[in-house]
Amino acid sequence: MLDFLQVAFDRIFSPELQDVACRWKIDLVKVKSLGVTLAKIKVLYDEAEVKQLTSDDVKRWLHRLKQLLYDAEDILDEYATELLRLKLESTGPHQTQQVQEFKRFGSKVKEIIEKLKSAEQQGVALGLNSRLGPGSSRHMVFSERPPTGPFAISSKVFGRKEDKDEIVKWLFETPSSTDNNFSVLSIVGIGGSGKTTLAQLVYNDPMVENAKSYFHLKAWVCVSEDFDVVRLTKEILEAVTQSSQPFTSLSMLQMKLKDALCGKRFVFVLDDMWNQNSERWDALTSVFAFGERGSKILVTTRSKSVSKIVRTNPDYDIKGLPEEHCFALFRRHALIDGNSSDTKQKMKAFGEKIMKRCWGLPLAVMTLAGLLRGKSKDSEWDDILKNEIWDLRNSEILPSLMLSYHHLTPPLKRCFAYCALFPKDYVFHKIELVMLWIAEGFVQPSPEGRKRLEDIGSGYFDELFMRCFFESSDCSSTFEKFHPFGQPTRLNHGEDLFSKLSYEFHVRSFFESSNDTGSRFVMHDLIHDLAQYVSGGIYCRREDDPCDNPSQVLTTTRHLSFLTKYCNVDAMESEAMKRVRTLLDLTNHLQYSSIKELLPTMKCQFQFIRVLRVRCDNILELPYEIGMLKHLRLLDISFCYIERLPDSITSLVNLQVLVLTGCWKLKELPKNMGKYLVNLRHLLLPVGMIHNDSLDQMPLIVVGNQGREAFVANFMNMPHLLGLRLRWSAYESENSFGDLGRDEKVEEDVLDQLQPHTNLEVLWIQHYGGTRFPSWxxxxxxxxxxxxxxLLNCHKCIFLPHLWQLPLLKHLVISGLNAIKIVGSDKFSSRYGSSSNKQFQSLETLHIRSMGEWEQWLEQGDGQFPRLYKLSINLCPKLKMLIHQFPALDELEIGDCEDLKNLPQHLDSVQQLRIKNCQKLVLLPSLLCIKTLTLDSCTYRWRMDKNSASTVRLSQ
Structure with missing residues (x-):
C-alpha cells in the first residue's frame, strides 16, 4: 500500500481504536476492503510515476488517481478521528450521533472503492501492468545518462581554473596519517553544475599528465546508477593495464588488479556516483590499499551521503559560475557573435537578464542558449525571459534534475513537492518544514514507533539537503527578499515567527542570533522550478499581483499558500477550496476585514484543513466554528489580539502544534485542553510580566500585569508535550519594560510552577528574569x-543549574547569561548527586556565547565530556582558560575571547579548529589529526607545537 495511506490504516487498526470499534460495534469491513483495493493499485501507481514523463495520457491518469487517493486518506482520517473522539468522551447523545456517522462513512468508502477499481481498469488499458512486482518499472523510462569520458575541450570551459588548480594541488599533497594508502575527494553539486567537466579538467591537467613518475597509473570510470562492483573493477583494471580482460569473476579481477597496483601510485576518477551502500564501496576499494601511499580518488556525486560513504576529505562543493563566465558560455552556445551588431546588442541585454535565472549552472546556461539559438525576434526571447517555469519537457535540464527527484523515496517526493508553496528565495528554517510535513502526514512513523516523528522528519530534511535539493542560506532576513509589507513590529529584524518555533527542536538553532545563517536554508531557483513542476497543481501559491485572481485556484489544489494581505472571501467559498488541506499565510499581516469574514466560514469551506496559519493584529476572538475543523493538526494564530480561546478548541483531537506567540492579551485557556488534546506535541505560549495570584484556581490559567502576560500551565499532566519553549518578553527599554518593571521573585515562582511532564525532551528558556533556575x-x-x-539571555541568573547530571543530555546552548562569573563551581552542589559522578556523559555539542562576565571554567574531576565532539565559545572576553577534558572533540571554535591565553594541551582528536580575534592566544597545542585550521584577526605571531600535523589549510 502507498506509504501515506498505510499510516492512516495503522492508526485505525491500532489496538486502542480497535477496542473502541468493538465496544461500539462499528463495522470496519469496508475499510479493510479499501485496503485490498489500494494494495492492487499501488503497483500501477509506481509504474505511472515513471511513465508519466513520456506519456501525457498516463500523466493525466495519475493526476486523477492522486485525487482519489487524497479522498481515500480524508475518509480514513475521519474514521480514525471519530474513533478517537469516542474513546475520549463519555457516553451520551453526542456519542450515539457519532456512531451513526460511521454508516455515512461506510457509503463513502464504498464509493471510493468503486472509483479506484474503475481507475485500475483505465490504468491497465494504458499499458500499466498491475501484475508486475514492486519496483519493476523503476528504470522503464529513464534513459541512461550517456557514459562520460576523461576528455573535455578546455577552450569551451569557462570559470573553472581556480577550482581545477585547487583540486590539482590536493592531488599532490602529502597525505596525513590515514589507515589507507589512498585518499578520496568528492566533488558535490546538483545536476548540471559542471562536476564532470571539472573532473575532466583535473584529469587532463598538464601537471597531472606529465607527472607519470608520481602517478604511475590513471583510470576514469563512469559509475552511474548501477554500482556493479564486478563491472567497475574490470573497467579500472582494463584502464590501468590498457588491455581487455576476459575475466568475469570478482576474485580473479581483484587478483589481477592487485598485481597491477602493487607498489604504484594511482589517480582514479569515479564519475557520477550514486551508491550509498558502504559494503559495496568497501568491496570495490579493498584492493586499492595495495597501491603506493599518496594515491588519490576523485568522486563526482550529487549527494553528500555518498561522500560520507567514501569517507572523503571535506567535500568540494562546486559553486555556480560567476556572471561574466556564464555570459561567455552563453554567447558561445547561442551563437550571438554571428548576428548583426544591433541584434547582438539586444540579445546581449536579454542574455544578461536570463543569466540571472541560471544561478551559475553551466548546463542551464547551455540549455537556454540552445533554446534561443536561431531566434532573433525580441518577442521570442521575451517569452522565455517571462516564463516562470521554462519548458522543462523540452529542456535537457529536466532529465538532469528529474533524475535526482526520481531517486527519492515516496515520502521525500511529497516533502519536496510541498516546497512549491514557498516563493523563490524563501529562506526557511529546518523545523519550519519538519513541523509542517508532520502536520500534513508526510512523515512516516518508524515500524515499532521507537523514533519521534520530529527525528524522522529531520532525517528527511537532512536527506534532501545531502542530495542538494536544499542549500545553506547567507540571507540575514527570512522575508527580506520578497516580503512586500514588512514584519509585525514586535519581531526583531530578520526574525520570522517560525524561527521562534524552530528553536524548539533543532538544537543547532537554539543559540543562533538573528544574524546567524547556520540554521537557514534556501532552494536553488532551478530546484524550485522542479518543485513547481512536480507539484502538479496539488500545491498552489497565490502572490500579490494586481492581475492575480485567487479564484483561479484549481479544483485539484489541496495545499494553498498566499503572499497577499487581502483574502478574497468570495473566492475562498468556491467549490475548489472545499478540499484544501493547507492554508498558509506567508505575509504575517493579513487584513482584518479578510480574516473576520474568513474564519466563520471554515467549517463549510475547509472541511479537511490540516494546517492553518493566519495572523492579524486586529482579530479579537476565534469563532466557535474553529473547533469543527476536526482534521486540523497545526494552528498558528500568532500576534492576534484574542483574549481567550473558545472551549470548542478541545474538540481538535488531532491538533499537534498550537502557536500563540505574541498573543499578549490572551488571558485564559480552556480547562480540558490537557485531557482532550492528546496529540498536542508543541505548544508555544507568550510569557512575560506576571502576578502570583490564583495560580492554582484552574488547570490552565493566564495571569498578567500591564498587558504583559504569562502562562502558568499544568504541563505535568501533558505527557505528549515533548518540547517546551518559555520566552519572557525581552528588555525593550527602561521606560516601557526594563529591570524596574520586573519582579525577580515572581518570575522565579512562576518558573518553579511551570515544571513539565517527565517525557520532556527539549527545553528552551529565554529572557527569564530570575536570579536562579528552578530545581526541577x-x-x-x-x-x-x-x-x-x-538557556538564552537570562541576564540576572548568577549560577548555572547542575545540568551535568542529566543522563541523556546531548545538546546544550548557553547564551547571554552575563551575570555568571564561574562555571563548574561545586559550591552549590546538587541534592541529586555528587559532583564526582561522570559529568555530561551523553553531551555531544556545547555552544557558549555572549557571557560577558565569565572568567573561570573549573575542572570537576575526571570523566567529563566523554562524547563531546563539538565545542563553540564566542564573545566571552574575560575567559582566561579552558578545561582540559575533551577526549572525543572533533570541532573547536573560539571567537572574540580576548583574555584567553591557552588552549587545552590534549586536543589530539580535533580535526577542525577555528580561532577568531583571540589576541592573547599565542601557542597552539598538539594537533595530530587536524585537517582544517582557520585563524582570523589574530595579530600575535603564532607558534605551533612540533607534534602538530604539518598539512593544514590555514587562512588568516
Missing amino acids: IQDPHAFSKLENVS
Missing part, C-alpha cells in the same frame, strides 16, 4: 529523557 530543571530522575537544553 536539574533533576536527573524526573528528566531522564531531556536531550536538548537552551
Whole structure:
C-alpha cells in the first residue's frame, strides 16, 4: 500500500481504536476492503510515476488517481478521528450521533472503492501492468545518462581554473596519517553544475599528465546508477593495464588488479556516483590499499551521503559560475557573435537578464542558449525571459534534475513537492518544514514507533539537503527578499515567527542570533522550478499581483499558500477550496476585514484543513466554528489580539502544534485542553510580566500585569508535550519594560510552577528574569529523557543549574547569561548527586556565547565530556582558560575571547579548529589529526607545537 495511506490504516487498526470499534460495534469491513483495493493499485501507481514523463495520457491518469487517493486518506482520517473522539468522551447523545456517522462513512468508502477499481481498469488499458512486482518499472523510462569520458575541450570551459588548480594541488599533497594508502575527494553539486567537466579538467591537467613518475597509473570510470562492483573493477583494471580482460569473476579481477597496483601510485576518477551502500564501496576499494601511499580518488556525486560513504576529505562543493563566465558560455552556445551588431546588442541585454535565472549552472546556461539559438525576434526571447517555469519537457535540464527527484523515496517526493508553496528565495528554517510535513502526514512513523516523528522528519530534511535539493542560506532576513509589507513590529529584524518555533527542536538553532545563517536554508531557483513542476497543481501559491485572481485556484489544489494581505472571501467559498488541506499565510499581516469574514466560514469551506496559519493584529476572538475543523493538526494564530480561546478548541483531537506567540492579551485557556488534546506535541505560549495570584484556581490559567502576560500551565499532566519553549518578553527599554518593571521573585515562582511532564525532551528558556533556575530543571530522575537544553539571555541568573547530571543530555546552548562569573563551581552542589559522578556523559555539542562576565571554567574531576565532539565559545572576553577534558572533540571554535591565553594541551582528536580575534592566544597545542585550521584577526605571531600535523589549510 502507498506509504501515506498505510499510516492512516495503522492508526485505525491500532489496538486502542480497535477496542473502541468493538465496544461500539462499528463495522470496519469496508475499510479493510479499501485496503485490498489500494494494495492492487499501488503497483500501477509506481509504474505511472515513471511513465508519466513520456506519456501525457498516463500523466493525466495519475493526476486523477492522486485525487482519489487524497479522498481515500480524508475518509480514513475521519474514521480514525471519530474513533478517537469516542474513546475520549463519555457516553451520551453526542456519542450515539457519532456512531451513526460511521454508516455515512461506510457509503463513502464504498464509493471510493468503486472509483479506484474503475481507475485500475483505465490504468491497465494504458499499458500499466498491475501484475508486475514492486519496483519493476523503476528504470522503464529513464534513459541512461550517456557514459562520460576523461576528455573535455578546455577552450569551451569557462570559470573553472581556480577550482581545477585547487583540486590539482590536493592531488599532490602529502597525505596525513590515514589507515589507507589512498585518499578520496568528492566533488558535490546538483545536476548540471559542471562536476564532470571539472573532473575532466583535473584529469587532463598538464601537471597531472606529465607527472607519470608520481602517478604511475590513471583510470576514469563512469559509475552511474548501477554500482556493479564486478563491472567497475574490470573497467579500472582494463584502464590501468590498457588491455581487455576476459575475466568475469570478482576474485580473479581483484587478483589481477592487485598485481597491477602493487607498489604504484594511482589517480582514479569515479564519475557520477550514486551508491550509498558502504559494503559495496568497501568491496570495490579493498584492493586499492595495495597501491603506493599518496594515491588519490576523485568522486563526482550529487549527494553528500555518498561522500560520507567514501569517507572523503571535506567535500568540494562546486559553486555556480560567476556572471561574466556564464555570459561567455552563453554567447558561445547561442551563437550571438554571428548576428548583426544591433541584434547582438539586444540579445546581449536579454542574455544578461536570463543569466540571472541560471544561478551559475553551466548546463542551464547551455540549455537556454540552445533554446534561443536561431531566434532573433525580441518577442521570442521575451517569452522565455517571462516564463516562470521554462519548458522543462523540452529542456535537457529536466532529465538532469528529474533524475535526482526520481531517486527519492515516496515520502521525500511529497516533502519536496510541498516546497512549491514557498516563493523563490524563501529562506526557511529546518523545523519550519519538519513541523509542517508532520502536520500534513508526510512523515512516516518508524515500524515499532521507537523514533519521534520530529527525528524522522529531520532525517528527511537532512536527506534532501545531502542530495542538494536544499542549500545553506547567507540571507540575514527570512522575508527580506520578497516580503512586500514588512514584519509585525514586535519581531526583531530578520526574525520570522517560525524561527521562534524552530528553536524548539533543532538544537543547532537554539543559540543562533538573528544574524546567524547556520540554521537557514534556501532552494536553488532551478530546484524550485522542479518543485513547481512536480507539484502538479496539488500545491498552489497565490502572490500579490494586481492581475492575480485567487479564484483561479484549481479544483485539484489541496495545499494553498498566499503572499497577499487581502483574502478574497468570495473566492475562498468556491467549490475548489472545499478540499484544501493547507492554508498558509506567508505575509504575517493579513487584513482584518479578510480574516473576520474568513474564519466563520471554515467549517463549510475547509472541511479537511490540516494546517492553518493566519495572523492579524486586529482579530479579537476565534469563532466557535474553529473547533469543527476536526482534521486540523497545526494552528498558528500568532500576534492576534484574542483574549481567550473558545472551549470548542478541545474538540481538535488531532491538533499537534498550537502557536500563540505574541498573543499578549490572551488571558485564559480552556480547562480540558490537557485531557482532550492528546496529540498536542508543541505548544508555544507568550510569557512575560506576571502576578502570583490564583495560580492554582484552574488547570490552565493566564495571569498578567500591564498587558504583559504569562502562562502558568499544568504541563505535568501533558505527557505528549515533548518540547517546551518559555520566552519572557525581552528588555525593550527602561521606560516601557526594563529591570524596574520586573519582579525577580515572581518570575522565579512562576518558573518553579511551570515544571513539565517527565517525557520532556527539549527545553528552551529565554529572557527569564530570575536570579536562579528552578530545581526541577536539574533533576536527573524526573528528566531522564531531556536531550536538548537552551538557556538564552537570562541576564540576572548568577549560577548555572547542575545540568551535568542529566543522563541523556546531548545538546546544550548557553547564551547571554552575563551575570555568571564561574562555571563548574561545586559550591552549590546538587541534592541529586555528587559532583564526582561522570559529568555530561551523553553531551555531544556545547555552544557558549555572549557571557560577558565569565572568567573561570573549573575542572570537576575526571570523566567529563566523554562524547563531546563539538565545542563553540564566542564573545566571552574575560575567559582566561579552558578545561582540559575533551577526549572525543572533533570541532573547536573560539571567537572574540580576548583574555584567553591557552588552549587545552590534549586536543589530539580535533580535526577542525577555528580561532577568531583571540589576541592573547599565542601557542597552539598538539594537533595530530587536524585537517582544517582557520585563524582570523589574530595579530600575535603564532607558534605551533612540533607534534602538530604539518598539512593544514590555514587562512588568516
